[in-house]
Amino acid sequence: MAFDIPLTVVGSINADITATTERLPGAGETVGGGRLTRSPGGKGANQAAAGARLGAATRMVGAVGADAEGETMRQALRSAGVDLAHVATVDSETGTALIMVDAAGENQIAVCEGANAHVSISGVEFDEHDTVLAQLEISLDTVAQAARRCRGYFALNAAPAMPLPTELIERADLIIVNETEYELIPELADAALVAVTYGSKGSAMLVRGEQVAFADAVRTTPVNTVGAGDAFCAALVIALRGGLSHEEALRAANAVGAAVVRDPAAQPELRPLEHYVS
Numbered sequence: 001m002a003f004d005i006p007l008t009v010v011g012s013i014n015a016d017i018t019a020t021t022e023r024l025p026g027a028g029e030t031v032g033g034g035r036l037t038r039s040p041g042g043k044g045a046n047q048a049a050a051g052a053r054l055g056a057a058t059r060m061v062g063a064v065g066a067d068a069e070g071e072t073m074r075q076a077l078r079s080a081g082v083d084l085a086h087v088a089t090v091d092s093e094t095g096t097a098l099i100m101v102d103a104a105g106e107n108q109i110a111v112c113e114g115a116n117a118h119v120s121i122s123g124v125e126f127d128e129h130d131t132v133l134a135q136l137e138i139s140l141d142t143v144a145q146a147a148r149r150c151r152g153y154f155a156l157n158a159a160p161a162m163p164l165p166t167e168l169i170e171r172a173d174l175i176i177v178n179e180t181e182y183e184l185i186p187e188l189a190d191a192a193l194v195a196v197t198y199g200s201k202g203s204a205m206l207v208r209g210e211q212v213a214f215a216d217a218v219r220t221t222p223v224n225t226v227g228a229g230d231a232f233c234a235a236l237v238i239a240l241r242g243g244l245s246h247e248e249a250l251r252a253a254n255a256v257g258a259a260v261v262r263d264p265a266a267q268p269e270l271r272p273l274e275h276y277v278s
């Protein structure tokens with residue numbers, strides 16, 4: 001199997017600021033004893049970093065601000081091996097995610113989009129060999145344009161969940177969501193191919209709402225689940241485009257997701273995808 005496919009990730013780049021506490025605060029509550037970390041994140045950047053580390057020839061279309069965080073985010077993607085020719089520096093602060101993680105690895109996230117509101121695909125060339133992977137932390141218009149301009153395989157991670165134009169659902173070769181997002185976007189029952197993740201239970205592939213494949217999750221003790229879904233998306237797309245069956249691809253993507261939840265970072269080191277195929 002060849003997993004060194006050309007992959008274009010169109011999406012967000014965030015500086016993640018994370019407070020790890022024993023438990024998550026409720027509304028209006030303050031929880032002390034937190035540990036603070038700053039790390040590279042953003043659904044798009046996490047997917048691009050994972051894609052490159054898993055072996056795809058990955059380029060990122062995104063935007064950062066002309067600030068120190070922007071340079072740190074660029075450096076993180078560069079060190080993962082991502083081509084940054086289409087990452088713009090714009091007149092806005094770098095996107096930021098404020099994250100709280102509890103002792104069991106559960107999280108809550110608030111995102112300030114900043115530069116991500118200015119992501120543009122103008123000047124980006126797409127050809128028929130391209131695999132494009134987008135998410136919904138940038139403007140829906142830009143995602144729809146990418147879907148229209150993509151001449152190859154178009155995959156959408158429909159996160160965070162929002163109503164999707166019919167045109168986008170019909171164009172997507174694959175849509176990836178978690179079980180909550182699947183509930184929140186009922187139109188997905190009509191989509192040609194949807195992958196749904198069920199956390200510690202596993203993941204499934206649905207054709208027009210009917211399950212056609214399932215793979216159990218890899219049992220593991222989570223440290224931090226942030227970024228695991230993103231690595232799952234990159235792995236699944238590369239596995240399918242590399243020729244694996246639905247079930248084999250789900251198994252490989254589950255194994256990659258498990259490797260990420262064992263790591264505190266949203267963009268951890270990963271081995272080439274072959275290593276996760278069983």
Ligand code: RIB
Pocket residue numbers: 012014015016040041042043046096097109111137226227229230266
């Ligand atoms: O999917 C995880 C990502 O979502 C985090 O890295 C954070 O930046 C938010 O965008």
